[in-house]
Amino acid sequence: MEELLSVKYDIVSGDFIRGGEASSNLKKLLNQLGIRSDIVKRICVACYEAEMNIVIHSVGGYIEAKIYNDKIEITAYDYGPGIPNIELAMQEGYSTASDVAREMGFGGGMGLPNIKRSSDEFYIKSEVGKFTEIKIIIYFN
Amino acid sequence: MKQLFHSVSLISEKCIGCTKCLMNCPVEAIRVKNGKAVIYNEKCIDCGECIKVCPYGAHISIKNSMDDIQRYKKKIAIPSVTLYSQFGKNVEPDVINEGLLKLGFDEVFDITFSCDIASETLKKDLERVEKPAISTLCPTVVRLVETEYPSLVGHLVKMLTPIEISALIIREKYQGMGYKNEDIGIFFLTPCPSWVTKISEISKNENIRINGAIPISDIYPKLLKHIKAKEEDKINHISRTGLMWAYSGGQCRAIGIENSIAVDGIKNVIKVLSDVENGRLDDIDYIEVMACSNGCVGGLLLVENPYNAERITRHINSKIDFTYQIHDFSDIESKLVSDEEIDEQKDNQKFSTNFENAVKMIKIMNKVINMLPGTDCGLCGSPSCKAFAEDVAKGLASLKDCKFLNEGGLKGEG
Ligand SMILES: Nc1ncnc2c1ncn2[C@@H]1O[C@H](COP(=O)(O)OP(=O)(O)O)[C@@H](O)[C@H]1O
Numbered sequence A: 001m002e003e004l005l006s007v008k009y010d011i012v013s014g015d016f017i018r019g020g021e022a023s024s025n026l027k028k029l030l031n032q033l034g035i036r037s038d039i040v041k042r043i044c045v046a047c048y049e050a051e052m053n054i055v056i057h058s059v060g061g062y063i064e065a066k067i068y069n070d071k072i073e074i075t076a077y078d079y080g081p082g083i084p085n086i087e088l089a090m091q092e093g094y095s096t097a098s099d100v101a102r103e104m105g106f107g108g109g110m111g112l113p114n115i116k117r118s119s120d121e122f123y124i125k126s127e128v129g130k131f132t133e134i135k136i137i138i139y140f141n
Numbered sequence B: 001m002k003q004l005f006h007s008v009s010l011i012s013e014k015c016i017g018c019t020k021c022l023m024n025c026p027v028e029a030i031r032v033k034n035g036k037a038v039i040y041n042e043k044c045i046d047c048g049e050c051i052k053v054c055p056y057g058a059h060i061s062i063k064n065s066m067d068d069i070q071r072y073k074k075k076i077a078i079p080s081v082t083l084y085s086q087f088g089k090n091v092e093p094d095v096i097n098e099g100l101l102k103l104g105f106d107e108v109f110d111i112t113f114s115c116d117i118a119s120e121t122l123k124k125d126l127e128r129v130e131k132p133a134i135s136t137l138c139p140t141v142v143r144l145v146e147t148e149y150p151s152l153v154g155h156l157v158k159m160l161t162p163i164e165i166s167a168l169i170i171r172e173k174y175q176g177m178g179y180k181n182e183d184i185g186i187f188f189l190t191p192c193p194s195w196v197t198k199i200s201e202i203s204k205n206e207n208i209r210i211n212g213a214i215p216i217s218d219i220y221p222k223l224l225k226h227i228k229a230k231e232e233d234k235i236n237h238i239s240r241t242g243l244m245w246a247y248s249g250g251q252c253r254a255i256g257i258e259n260s261i262a263v264d265g266i267k268n269v270i271k272v273l274s275d276v277e278n279g280r281l282d283d284i285d286y287i288e289v290m291a292c293s294n295g296c297v298g299g300l301l302l303v304e305n306p307y308n309a310e311r312i313t314r315h316i317n318s319k320i321d322f323t324y325q326i327h328d329f330s331d332i333e334s335k336l337v338s339d340e341e342i343d344e345q346k347d348n349q350k351f352s353t354n355f356e357n358a359v360k361m362i363k364i365m366n367k368v369i370n371m372l373p374g375t376d377c378g379l380c381g382s383p384s385c386k387a388f389a390e391d392v393a394k395g396l397a398s399l400k401d402c403k404f405l406n407e408g409g410l411k412g413e414g
């Protein structure tokens, strides 16, 4: 089935000031659509964490959200450096974030686990030196 | 849409359509239509920014005056705690209260008592809401959450506000003395338009009816005549913890919540609420959120600047070693259970109750956005190109209103 709406936001590596804008914009769109607020909150959390991972850990990428009748599908894609050990990265508390990022309250190692917890379906693919792609689906009811 | 009362409103005759307010409203509640500003009531959060920026005095706050108290047999004032920070550090609260009696009130209620009760109800409620708990003392913040951050409604504490608690105690007392409810006139001396609006809402419940709100800036000159500096070494008729509610961070201190933050100023509030929504602040217990700079001492209807007002409050506080010991507030609580079910209908972002319609409108909006220059010139009467596109999609504005499109911008369209 084809999506009803789709939006795409470019995410710039290292831009902490604008980091979070994609999830803010997506939130506004979901509120305009009248999506239930507890679901908006889950989408917000997942999208924000994925967005910040691109800002902090990657060379840059994008977030694309496709809205269907009954669900939203979010793809967070970046152009590397990739995750060498996905199983390890998925562990709560595991982080390779720099001290600076940690100082700012990032790098708690809870991002990926929280994305997974917030979503109904969660897929992650990565190839070192090439890309990381997270795909999540959250149903509207 | 339901017509809501708002204290902040516009005198059309004074408005010249300059767009200053349009650009400064933090929630984009203002449009200029036919050369005059219009406030969309369902969006307005009564923050008062438009009153501050309007060079022509066209934005005003509807309020009560001292004349209004004459209608009642018993006239009781509930002063905001901020009142005591307005007359310099050598004027003690008692002197100010005596001044109010001379102005015609029969009683000045000690709101710090209600603040101490509110603190207890707040402590209890912290456990019951989603973390981080968000304060509800500032009506502008509550309205902002309801209208723009509906997903955070579950974080709002259901604390009873000191103003409501005071009204309940006063009504019960005078009714017990044999006065009819309609003879009891209770007036809040307010630091902001936001509370004027809130009072009109809570007064639907006749047990806590407040008959009006008088701006502190309005009674200030009259009160000043009755005020003499009189510094005491000790003050013990007012609560130290209660008085702290006046400035940003005071609530957190009064209640003793360590793992908390205090946020003040509407722009900062918006930033922090977004962070909460993104799940960044889940490990914080309590967020004290106030729309004005430095909390209520930054209220629009006060005289002293917010920072000096805090200093004065702290100075007075240093002489008080008294706090009401509240052990049991179940009686008040049972009568004041905030039956105001926070209704998500206040969420005004939704384009349509029908999902498919909303999708259609968003498609129109996106199409319009792509046609616009993105300069946010405001000449169309909407605060930004994005807001204009939204207005067009909602049928509130027409493409004809855009100066850019009508001066050749359309040529490029295939
Ligand atoms: N997009 C990404 N590109 C490269 N590495 C990533 C990416 N996302 C996550 N990682 C790696 O996975 C680890 C865990 O991620 P996460 O759970 O979000 O915690 P945090 O971001 O706090 O470090 C990160 O420290 C990083 O090493």
Ligand code: SF4
Pocket (backbone or CB within 6 Å): B008, B024, B025, B026, B027, B028, B029, B030, B039, B043, B044, B045, B046, B047, B048, B049, B050, B051
């Ligand atoms: S009071 Fe605040 S929210 Fe209401 S119209 Fe004025 S600036 Fe906007």
Ligand code: SF4
Pocket (backbone or CB within 6 Å): B047, B137, B138, B139, B140, B141, B191, B192, B193, B194, B195, B290, B291, B292, B295, B296, B297, B298, B299, B300
């Ligand atoms: S911070 Fe205080 S003074 Fe300012 S709007 Fe809110 S309640 Fe009113």
Ligand SMILES: [Mg+2]
Pocket (backbone or CB within 6 Å): A049, A052, A053, A107, A109, A110, A111, A112
């Ligand atoms: Mg992360």
